[in-house]
Amino acid sequence: MLNSGDCDGVEPEIVVLLATFNGARWIPQQVASILDQQGVGVRIIAADDGSTDGTLEWLRELASREPRLTVLEDPTPTGSSAANFYRLLRSVDTGNALVAFADQDDIWMPGKLRRHAALLARGFDGVSSSVTSFTATGKRTLVRKDYPQRPRDYLLESPGPGSTFLLTPRLAQLTRELLSRPDAVAPEVDFHDSLIYAIARSHGWSWHIDGESSVDYRQHDDNVMGSNTGLAAALSRLKLIRSHWLRNHAVLLTRVAIQSAPPSDRPELERILHLLTATGFRSRLVLARMCGQMRRRPRDQRIIALLVAIGVW
Structure with a gap:
């Protein structure tokens, strides 16, 4: 209790x-x-x-x-x-x-x-x-x-x-x-x-x-x-990742954050928004290196970074 x-x-x-x-x-x-x-x-x-x-x-x-x-x-x-x-x-x-x-x-x-x-x-x-x-x-x-x-x-x-x-x-x-x-x-x-x-x-x-x-x-x-536990949940999340739903969700949250953030923090959020919406290899690598800031669990950080780098996410 x-x-x-x-x-x-x-x-x-x-x-x-x-x-x-x-x-x-x-x-x-x-x-x-x-x-x-x-x-x-x-x-x-x-x-x-x-x-x-x-x-x-x-x-x-x-x-x-x-x-x-x-x-x-x-x-x-x-x-x-x-x-x-x-x-x-x-x-x-x-x-x-x-x-x-x-x-x-x-x-x-x-x-x-x-x-x-x-x-x-x-x-x-x-x-x-x-x-x-x-x-x-x-x-x-x-x-x-x-x-x-x-x-x-x-x-x-x-x-x-x-x-x-x-x-x-x-x-x-x-x-x-x-x-x-x-x-x-x-x-x-x-x-x-x-x-x-x-x-x-x-x-x-x-x-x-x-x-x-x-x-x-x-x-x-x-x-x-x-x-979000077990094999079925993992497969469901993978499907969302492959459809780019999670990336699009992150884009929406970043846009909300820009409206909520103090002016001093908005330029960095605008940069992140650009990386989230870009498709080039260099942009993916930069975003992948930032995944340590964007997920709490170390295992998740590594998985998301890999998926971003290879263009699946």
Whole structure:
């Protein structure tokens, strides 16, 4: 069980943004694990994206008797989990509360929010953590995310699933602003966890990746993105690499970072953007040599550098 941490005797207020779509099988367990969090004042704001399995009806029924749950009524489906989270961020005034994100099918560990709020109180603007993946057969695997951070790791990887995130009010507001500006690139990013981490780190704010698992991360066929472990996950990532999806994703994150970064850091990000979009051999070699700055795990650094150099990535 997670250590409860130290919040100086004051219960922090936390708004949990919950995005749902056809999750009726799992959502009661997920919501219970959020509402059962101790040592924090927690509220859930949920937005359903057009479920047909009774998820929205279940949320409405619970909200009628649970004042800590509010259902955002918007009949227009966004079409993706990330877009639903972006809608929540833009639509909900979270004020001075800390902000967390919840998938519909995970289970939060007791003490998750209090522990991460205590970590934020040390001066970080974002906290995430390792997770424990689990399957219907009972297999459990720790998915470590706390490898040492690198200067530009936010361009190629997230610091853990978004369901482990906790943000300060100013990071939530900065993300909201970048999602809403007229020339916004942020809404094009397919994963909210990658986006928020890139915004925080490129802006010069600090992030802590907690090595202690805070979420039981359910693995099933409907996962938007699984835990990235095992042969099947490796083959799936290789397919994305060969299609250049990961490179294009990095291009988007770099463009977001340019909008988020202080002026002094933008020229270097513009150079990285040029390298990411160039196709020449010399550009690939320069980018390959930078991979040590862009991935946290040494093994991943070597693999990505090789794939970049030979033109597969």
